[in-house]
Amino acid sequence: MRISLRSALLAAAMLALAPAADSQSPAHAQAQQRPLVWGDNLPASLDPHALFDVPSQFVLLNVYDGLYRYQGNPPELVPWLAERHTVSEDGLTWEFTLRAGAKFHDGSAITAEDVVYSFKRLLAMNRAPAAAFRPVLRPENITARDERTVRFVLSEPYAPFLAAIPLVAIVNPRAIQPHVRGDDWGAEWLAANDAGSGAYRINPETYRPRNQLDLERFADHFMGWSHNQRPIDSVRVRPVLETSTRVLALMRGEIDATDSYLPTDQVERVDRNPRTRVARDESMRVFILRMNNRRPPFDNLDARLCFAYAFNYQGFNEIILKGLVIRNAGPNPNNLWGNPPDLRPYNFDLNLARQHCDRARAAGAPLGREIEIHVQTELEQTVQAAQMFQADLRRVGVNLKIVPNTWAGITSSTTRAETTPDMWVHWVSTYFVDPENWIGQMYDSRFHGTWKASSWYRNERVDDLLTRARTSLDRAERERLYQEATRIVVAESPDIWVYNTVNLRGLSRRLQGYRFSPVGSGGELRSMWLEN
Amino acid sequence: MARFVLRRILLALPALLGLVVLTFVLSRVIPGDPAATLAGDAATPAQIAEIRAQYGLDRPIWEQAIVHLRQVLTGDFGRSVFSGRPVVEEIAFRLPATLELTFAALLISTVLGVGLGLVAALDHNGPVDHLVRLLSVGGLAIASFWLAIMLQLVFSMELDWLPLRGRIDPTLGAPPDITGFLLLDTLLAGRLDLFWSALRHLVMPAVTLALPGLATIARFTRSGVLEALQKDYVLYARAAGYGRFRLAAIYVLRNAITVTVTQIGLLFGALISGAVAVEAVFDWPGLGTYAVQAILSSDYKALLAVTLVVGVVYAVVNVMVDVAQALIDPRVAEEMS
Numbered sequence: 001m002r003i004s005l006r007s008a009l010l011a012a013a014m015l016a017l018a019p020a021a022d023s024q025s026p027a028h029a030q031a032q033q034r035p036l037v038w039g040d041n042l043p044a045s046l047d048p049h050a051l052f053d054v055p056s057q058f059v060l061l062n063v064y065d066g067l068y069r070y071q072g073n074p075p076e077l078v079p080w081l082a083e084r085h086t087v088s089e090d091g092l093t094w095e096f097t098l099r100a101g102a103k104f105h106d107g108s109a110i111t112a113e114d115v116v117y118s119f120k121r122l123l124a125m126n127r128a129p130a131a132a133f134r135p136v137l138r139p140e141n142i143t144a145r146d147e148r149t150v151r152f153v154l155s156e157p158y159a160p161f162l163a164a165i166p167l168v169a170i171v172n173p174r175a176i177q178p179h180v181r182g183d184d185w186g187a188e189w190l191a192a193n194d195a196g197s198g199a200y201r202i203n204p205e206t207y208r209p210r211n212q213l214d215l216e217r218f219a220d221h222f223m224g225w226s227h228n229q230r231p232i233d234s235v236r237v238r239p240v241l242e243t244s245t246r247v248l249a250l251m252r253g254e255i256d257a258t259d260s261y262l263p264t265d266q267v268e269r270v271d272r273n274p275r276t277r278v279a280r281d282e283s284m285r286v287f288i289l290r291m292n293n294r295r296p297p298f299d300n301l302d303a304r305l306c307f308a309y310a311f312n313y314q315g316f317n318e319i320i321l322k323g324l325v326i327r328n329a330g331p332n333p334n335n336l337w338g339n340p341p342d343l344r345p346y347n348f349d350l351n352l353a354r355q356h357c358d359r360a361r362a363a364g365a366p367l368g369r370e371i372e373i374h375v376q377t378e379l380e381q382t383v384q385a386a387q388m389f390q391a392d393l394r395r396v397g398v399n400l401k402i403v404p405n406t407w408a409g410i411t412s413s414t415t416r417a418e419t420t421p422d423m424w425v426h427w428v429s430t431y432f433v434d435p436e437n438w439i440g441q442m443y444d445s446r447f448h449g450t451w452k453a454s455s456w457y458r459n460e461r462v463d464d465l466l467t468r469a470r471t472s473l474d475r476a477e478r479e480r481l482y483q484e485a486t487r488i489v490v491a492e493s494p495d496i497w498v499y500n501t502v503n504l505r506g507l508s509r510r511l512q513g514y515r516f517s518p519v520g521s522g523g524e525l526r527s528m529w530l531e532n
Numbered sequence: 533m534a535r536f537v538l539r540r541i542l543l544a545l546p547a548l549l550g551l552v553v554l555t556f557v558l559s560r561v562i563p564g565d566p567a568a569t570l571a572g573d574a575a576t577p578a579q580i581a582e583i584r585a586q587y588g589l590d591r592p593i594w595e596q597a598i599v600h601l602r603q604v605l606t607g608d609f610g611r612s613v614f615s616g617r618p619v620v621e622e623i624a625f626r627l628p629a630t631l632e633l634t635f636a637a638l639l640i641s642t643v644l645g646v647g648l649g650l651v652a653a654l655d656h657n658g659p660v661d662h663l664v665r666l667l668s669v670g671g672l673a674i675a676s677f678w679l680a681i682m683l684q685l686v687f688s689m690e691l692d693w694l695p696l697r698g699r700i701d702p703t704l705g706a707p708p709d710i711t712g713f714l715l716l717d718t719l720l721a722g723r724l725d726l727f728w729s730a731l732r733h734l735v736m737p738a739v740t741l742a743l744p745g746l747a748t749i750a751r752f753t754r755s756g757v758l759e760a761l762q763k764d765y766v767l768y769a770r771a772a773g774y775g776r777f778r779l780a781a782i783y784v785l786r787n788a789i790t791v792t793v794t795q796i797g798l799l800f801g802a803l804i805s806g807a808v809a810v811e812a813v814f815d816w817p818g819l820g821t822y823a824v825q826a827i828l829s830s831d832y833k834a835l836l837a838v839t840l841v842v843g844v845v846y847a848v849v850n851v852m853v854d855v856a857q858a859l860i861d862p863r864v865a866e867e868m869s
Contacts, residue, residue, distance in 0.1 A: 034703045044614035044829065051614065126582060134579065184616075191616040206706040208625050209615050210825055211817040214706070236702040241821060242813050244681055245697050248689055254696055378828060408830035412568040415577055449577035451568070 035234035036511065036530060039246055039255035040523060042210050042239050046202065047190040048169035049121055052128035054429060058237075058523040062215065064169030064196040065222075067096050067115065067150075068162065070519040073281055074335055075433045077163065081110060081170055081197075081222070091157030091473045098148040102222035104172040104197045110222075112144035117173040119152075121185045132164040132432065157471040159478060163434035166519065171195045197222070199526040200235060213237040215525070223526070228513065230529040250276050250506045256530075257514075258506035260521040263380065264322045270506045278504050281516035282326060284333040284430040285501035286438065289373070289385065293494050294417040294456040297365035302356040304493045306367075308346040309353035310392050317499050320384055325499035330490045331428075331439045333500045338435035338482030343490060345497070354396045370401045373423040377404040382425040385498070414454035427501065428452065430518040435482045440466050443489050457494035533858065540854045544847040551843040556600050559832040560593055566613040566830045587613060600836070609837035614829050619837040622822065627841060628712025629699060630818030633811070634803045636738035641745035642796060646789070648746070649753025654780055656758060664750055671747025676806055680740045680813040687736060694736055697815040701729045737814040741806055745799045752795045756788030763787070790861050797853030801846045 043056035048064050060066070067082040079085075082096040102110040120139045122130050141153040154161065172195040179189030186195075192209065194202035200215040207213055215235040225231050240246035240255060247266050249255045251273045262270065262278060270276045289311065297303035317325050328334050329345035361367050373389070375382040383402070390400040403421070410426070413419045431437050444466040447453035462485050469481035490497075503521055507514060510531040516522035567584040584590045588599065603610055609619040652664035688696040699714060700707050707714055707730070708721035715734070718727035760766065761784060769779050808820035815821075819838050826834035857864045 037702055044612070044825075044831075045616050047616060050616055126579060126586075131576075131579060135576075187616045188611065188618070203706075208817060209612075209617060209622050210822075211625075212702070238698060238702050238815070240697060240815050241824075242815070245684065245813055245815060248684055249696050252688060252692075252696055254698075406828050406830070408566065408568075408828065412566075412830065415568055415580060447576075449580070 034530075035236050036232045036257075036525070036528070037255045038235055038237045038257050038523075038525075039240045039249060040237070040257060040259045042213055042237055044210060045187075045191040046193070046207070046213075047187055048171070048196075049118075049125050049129060049185075050127045050187055050191065052167060052431065054521060057520040060167075060169050061198070061520045061524045062200045062235075062526070063194060063198040063202055064171070065102070065198050066166045066168055066170060067098075068165045070166055070433060070517050073283075073516050073518060075284075075430075075517050075519055077166070077433070080166075081115075085162070087162075087473065091159065091471065092154045094152045094154070094161060095145065096150045096152075098150070099222060100148065102197060103220055104175065105194060105201045105218055106172060106175055107220075108172065108174055110170060110172075110197055111147050112150045113147075114173060115150045115170055116142050116144050118170045119168060121171065121176075122168055124183075125185055125187060129167045132160075132167055136161070157473065159470055159473055160432065160434040160436040160440070163436070164432045167432060169196065172197070199223070210239065221526070225526075228527055228529060232525060232528055232530060235525060247506065250508065253508065256508040256511045260503040260505040260523075261501075262504040262506050264320075264324045264504070266506075267322070267324060267504055275509055277507055277509055279507055279514055279516065279522065280324070281503045281505075281522065282335055283501045283503045283516075283521065284336055284433065284518040285427050285503075286328050286331065286333055287325070287381070287385075287427050287498040287501065288331075288425070289389070289496040289498065290421075290424050290426070290455050291495055292417065292420045292422055292454070292456055293458075295420075295422060297360055297367050297369075297371075298422065300360045300363055300365040301492060302360035302363065303365045303367060306353045306356035306360060306396065306398075307393070308493045308496050309349045309356065310396055310398070311346075311389055311496050311498065312348040312392055313345070313498060314348060316385060316388055320388065321381070321499070324502050324504060326502060328497050328500040330486050330497055331442050331495070332435050332482070332486060333430075333438065335500065336433065336435060336438070338439070338479055338486065340483040340487050343486065346493070348392075350392065350395055357396050357398065367398055370399050371422045372401050372403050373425065374403045374405040374410050374421040375425050376407050376410070378406070385425055411451040411454075414451045415449050417448075417456045420454050420456065424454070426451075433519065435478075436470060439482060439486060439489060440470060443485070443494065444470075455494045457489070457492070459488060459492065462488050533855075536858055537851070537855055540851045544851060548840075548843055548847060552601060552604055552840060553597070555836050555839040556597050557593075559836055560596070566832065604840065609840075610833045612826075612834045613831050614834075619834050622834065623819070623837055623841055625712065626817060626819045626822045627845075629714075629816060630804065630807055630811070630820065631845070632713050632715065633734065633737055633741060633807060633816055633818060634800065636734055637741035637745065637803050638796065638800060640738055640742035641749055641799065644742075645746040645749025646753050646785070646792065649750040649792070650757055650780060650785060652750065652754045653757035653761065654776065661754075664754065668747040668751045671743045671750075674743065676740055676744070676809045677813055679743060680736070680810055683736045683740060684813070695729075695733050697733075699730065699733050699817060700726060701733075704729055737810050737816050740814075741803055741810045744806065745803060748795055748799060749792055752792045753785075753788065756791050757784055760784045760788040786860060790857055790864070793853055793857050793860065797850045800849045800853075804842050804846065 041055040043051050043059060045051050046059050048060050065081045067080060068077050069080040071078050081098055081102055083099045085094060085096045087094050098112060104110060119142045123134060123139050136154045136156055136158040137152060143151050145151050175195035176186035176190060180186045181188060192207050193204045199218055199221045201218045203214040203216060217231055217233045240249055243263055246258045247270060250258050253275060267278050270278050291298040291304055293299060313327060317327055326334060327345055329343045332339050357367055373386045375386045386402045390402060393400045410424050428438055441447050441452045443457050443462055445458040445463050448456060465481045465485040469478045472478050505522055511528060512531055513528040514522055515527050567580050567589055588596060611617060612619050612622060648664045652661040655661045684696055687694045704726060707726050708717045710717040710720055714730040718730055766784060769783060807818060811818045811820035823838045
């Protein structure tokens with residue numbers, strides 16, 4: 001009995017000592033100088049040319065600069081490292097003039113040659129951000145005209161070129177070249193180091209992949225700091241994996257910001273806490289249920305319409321997601337140009353769904369077979385949408401089977417129509433702000449084999465409209481072409497478009513100056529400061 | 533004894549080789565193509581094929597297997613498909629975190645488990661015995677992630693005694709990086725403030741992870757002690773005037789503990805796998821969270837390396853357990869030789 005008591009006392013003592021020591025810890029003593037603790041996810045690599053996903057935008061926006069940058073909401077494309085650009089009448093030759101006086105973190109000046117190197121590196125590495133440029137840009141066609149002028153000659157006109165320019169970080173070749181191994185362009189080194197010019201610089205000593213990143217303010221950033229009287233000097237990025245832990249950590253003050261996809265059922269809780277709040281910002285991120293249009297029954301228009309009418313949009317958006325999203329009628333986000341003003345969304349109408357299903361069955365569509373919908377298990381909303389849909393489809397005699405999967409698992413299966421699932425659930429986020437990012441890459445058949453075009457929709461008229469919209473430099477004409485393409489696509493219902501996201505980021509109330517833009521999801525730190 | 537140890541090590545090698553082959557085959561049959569994910573949104577099938585060739589993913593599986601085996605034998609696990617960094621480097625940072633957590637949990641479950649098992653056996657069918665049995669069932673039945681969240685709610689949110697997550701307070705500055713074991717490194721650097729922070733961060737994850745193991749050890753110790761208490765030598769010892777606890781601690785426990793030691797070896801494997809959930813809830817930057825990230829992103833190089841490293845650690849611990857058993861009971865070494 002004594003042994004047991006001793007053990008219990010030992011455990012109790014460990015816990016009892018904790019609060020006593022807490023008051024002596026340097027955390028309290030240094031509370032005034034506490035850095036910002038950012039609880040959002042980190043990318044797998046810090047190399048801005050290696051990956052392009054939402055977490056890597058954080059590095060791109062804070063550690064690096066591009067020629068142009070999106071600011072605000074709705075996002076406006078503003079000159080950044082470049083002070084202006086010109087484009088030839090045929091849309092092929094683009095020239096960017098660099099701002100004078102911009103410097104990399106090592107103090108060296110940013111020149112046109114550095115921009116050329118950066119684009120060539122991007123194209124040679126051929127990783128995610130390169131996909132937007134490779135079809136129209138060859139390395140030999142990127143040249144420095146003088147120290148401050150860069151020229152790009154495209155192989156065909158490509159109107160979204162400027163919109164995609166912010167994807168490319170300008171890197172410092174002098175920092176990278178000593179670490180190049182073979183033909184890796186210094187990728188191994190840059191995955192954990194800094195070759196940027198951005199408002200913050202990385203501390204490579206303390207960096208731990210996907211786990212911790214420490215940033216220090218770069219006082220010599222070319223945009224200066226006059227816009228912010230109390231900029232944050234030190235930032236500790238500490239991703240929190242579990243939703244529950246993330247919310248508790250914010251409420252307890254261990255982190256100052258969560259990711260920007262706070263679950264809707266946590267919003268009220270965070271808002272109620274006197275130390276925290278939720279920033280709500282309409283983004284450009286469309287939630288979609290895909291249908292494989294090559295595979296029966298989805299090669300039948302009536303079958304697709306049956307599914308489009310069988311989804312309970314209001315129930316999902318208003319009840320399950322508590323109204324914290326905005327109904328989206330088509331593939332482009334509502335708040336983007338290129339949408340027809342009179343575009344009407346599909347409504348939940350089981351009678352209409354039943355009629356279309358009956359018509360599809362009469363035409364031989366195999367609606368009696370089990371339809372598989374793949375969900376991303378780790379993303380609860382995809383599961384919730386599928387479960388709700390499953391129940392409603394049962395009422396029109398369709399059996400939906402929910403298949404757990406991962407993003408990587410699904411996207412790798414969408415390279416061929418035969419391996420693409422019947423249905424799957426995902427979002428299309430903002431990579432660049434142009435309809436090309438949504439309808440252009442989702443419904444032009446030239447993109448078949450990519451996950452964005454994984455409904456395998458084909459309509460020659462739509463292909464033609466989207467090609468013309470992509471190559472025209474006349475914004476009014478592009479708008480008209482996208483509107484027409486959108487009308488056709490929505491009428492043919494290749495997918496089910498559910499909502500446009502309202503980004504929900506939990507923030508500590510001491511964090512001020514948070515500015516949201518759909519590109520980067522509000523992760524740009526230079527405008528932020530901390531109240532004591 | 534040296535022959536015994538050598539024999540145990542040699543026996544572990546074929547198991548590890550089997551593990552390398554099996555994990556490689558499994559990694560290639562599970563769905564997911566890293567090349568497609570790496571290529572990005574608008575990549576064409578041709579671009580994806582180019583990346584696949586770049587990583588050797590287009591080669592026949594047997595050729596890939598040989599390359600993999602050769603790399604493993606030279607200690608090269610390749611580069612993470614996503615981070616582009618050597619997997620060895622990424623694991624080198626994560627492994628000590630997991631081992632620190634696992635050893636702390638093992639220590640808690642062993643010390644408390646053996647202690648509780650012993651007092652339960654000595655109070656056979658008494659109130660302490662019933663209580664320990666109840667705790668044992670509870671310890672095995674309670675899901676780790678549930679317990680983790682409950683501990684967070686009570687000790688962090690309500691009582692504000694312990695930190696909620698992570699391995700150390702990020703606002704205290706960078707901890708020293710000597711061995712990767714934070715408790716040790718902070719002590720070596722003479723940074724008691726950081727040591728205290730690291731210790732406080734360790735308490736809840738270690739207790740959560742320890743509970744199922746504690747229950748198992750308590751049950752095995754209890755039954756081992758009960759069995760030993762029936763032996764004749766115990767009767768003679770009692771007749772010779774040995775006190776109840778002295779008898780139990782010196783003679784009975786040593787005879788009863790061999791089964792428990794075997795369990796500790798098995799338990800280590802369970803602790804490492806159990807660490808996945810615990811690490812996720814407490815944001816513990818160990819191999820568990822690394823493995824989850826690798827699975828979600830189809831980073832097969834990272835996944836293969838994690839599996840092998842865990843296998844090696846498990847094999848090493850089992851050899852150590854065998855040696856410990858032989859030291860406790862020399863008959864074991866004789867039988868195994």
